[in-house]
Amino acid sequence: MAPTAGGSLAHPTVGGAFTSPVLPGTGWPGDPADATTPVAQAPADVAELAADASLEEVTARSAVCRACPRLVEWREEIAVEKRRAFATEPYWGRPVPGFGDPRPRVLVVGLAPAAHGGNRTGRVFTGDRSGDWLFGALYRAGLASQPTATDAADGLRLQGARVVAPVRCAPPANRPTPFERDTCAPWLDRELSLVLPSLSAIVALGSFAWSAALAALTRCEIDVPRPRPRFGHGAELRLRGPGGDVLVVGCYHPSQQNTFTGRLTEPMLDDVFARAVSAGTRVSRPTSGR
Numbered sequence: 001m002a003p004t005a006g007g008s009l010a011h012p013t014v015g016g017a018f019t020s021p022v023l024p025g026t027g028w029p030g031d032p033a034d035a036t037t038p039v040a041q042a043p044a045d046v047a048e049l050a051a052d053a054s055l056e057e058v059t060a061r062s063a064v065c066r067a068c069p070r071l072v073e074w075r076e077e078i079a080v081e082k083r084r085a086f087a088t089e090p091y092w093g094r095p096v097p098g099f100g101d102p103r104p105r106v107l108v109v110g111l112a113p114a115a116h117g118g119n120r121t122g123r124v125f126t127g128d129r130s131g132d133w134l135f136g137a138l139y140r141a142g143l144a145s146q147p148t149a150t151d152a153a154d155g156l157r158l159q160g161a162r163v164v165a166p167v168r169c170a171p172p173a174n175r176p177t178p179f180e181r182d183t184c185a186p187w188l189d190r191e192l193s194l195v196l197p198s199l200s201a202i203v204a205l206g207s208f209a210w211s212a213a214l215a216a217l218t219r220c221e222i223d224v225p226r227p228r229p230r231f232g233h234g235a236e237l238r239l240r241g242p243g244g245d246v247l248v249v250g251c252y253h254p255s256q257q258n259t260f261t262g263r264l265t266e267p268m269l270d271d272v273f274a275r276a277v278s279a280g281t282r283v284s285r286p287t288s289g290r
């Protein structure tokens with residue numbers, strides 16, 4: 001891990017003294033890893049460490065992964081340089097694992113952590129405007145304990161929902177390469193396979209998330225139609241999962257580009273989550289035979 005510049009800094013809520021990037025097991029709120037967590041250094045390591053891992057192990061192991069050289073360099077560079085508004089804060093600067101209920105009804109799939117959001121706070125969609133929109137909608141849908149997400153010690157709990165990024169490290173210009181997407185896929189596949197039995201809906205935030213979710217579902221041996229349906233806001237796809245039907249819903253990503261321009265509004269976001277929540281109230285099929 002690259003050395004921090006400017007020494008250690010205090011976390012805005014819990015204090016202490018943290019390097020940027022944060023070393024595993026040094027007390028960062030919610031850090032699932034410690035100094036003994038195995039570190040993936042290459043794509044083959046990701047596949048090996050994700051296979052047969054528990055949800056806790058996927059969360060911890062992915063949070064120390066170093067398999068994508070370009071992303072490791074970028075996330076750590078951002079952590080050291082920082083944005084002026086956060087110059088006095090330590091930056092997480094590591095991969096951002098899935099967050100939320102270990103037995104979710106609704107899985108929210110995003111793209112990748114934001115450079116000064118999740119890459120700073122260590123929690124997905126936390127600390128930026130996109131997260132304000134997402135967690136506000138989850139709160140209104142009864143899936144979150146509070147409407148705001150400022151840092152990893154803010155007390156936010158998700159009830160019946162989980163949020164995950166198909167690429168767990170902040171990419172330059174929010175654009176991961178196909179190599180980075182594919183290298184990170186075993187983390188997503190394993191996490192998805194572990195939560196699938198309780199899932200009744202997946203909300204895909206944007207076309208990248210839609211494609212990543214359908215590809216992961218296919219790798220989890222869920223029958224996804226070919227050709228794969230195209231992404232659109234409000235697009236729906238009903239699949240047969242191991243625990244009953246799973247509704248996949250497309251939703252514009254709550255990026256500032258979409259929310260500032262009115263392409264995505266709060267009522268549009270609320271409608272998507274209302275559909276996702278109501279999918280869970282439908283009668284599930286018996287699990288026998290699958």
Ligand code: SF4
Pocket residue numbers: 046062065066067068071072095167168169180183184185
């Ligand atoms: S993007 Fe995924 S596979 Fe690549 S370094 Fe980050 S966590 Fe590892």
